[in-house]
Amino acid sequence: GFVKKGHVVSVAVLEQHRGKGIGTMLVNESLKGVKMKQCGEMYLEVRCSNNDAVKLYDRLGFAILQRPKSYYRDGEDAFLMAIDFIS
Structure with missing residues (x-):
């Protein structure tokens, strides 16, 4: 049957703010x-x-499902x- 899916298009945290849990908070929201x-x-693509x-x-x-070649x-x-x- 049909499954509704969410797609993460982009998540970015400025370098000086990384390691503070901001990325985790954004994805959790x-x-x-x-x-x-x-x-x-929910699915996403991320650079290897x-x-x-x-x-x-x-x-x-x-979980990693696939590795699309030359995606970017x-x-x-x-x-x-x-x-x-x-x-």
Whole structure:
């Protein structure tokens, strides 16, 4: 059947404010909103080289589903990550 999905388009925290939990707070607020809309899944794309973001999303329960090749204009691959609210 049809599953409503939320999509994270962009999350950014200025370098001088990283490590303060701001990114976690932003993503958690997004997760709350998606759950309130009764979506079954939330997904995002993140640069494979963005280790801090990948760790953040992993810590929040996102899993890597795919690695789209040359996803970004500069040729870098992405990780397609998602969190499932149904199972």
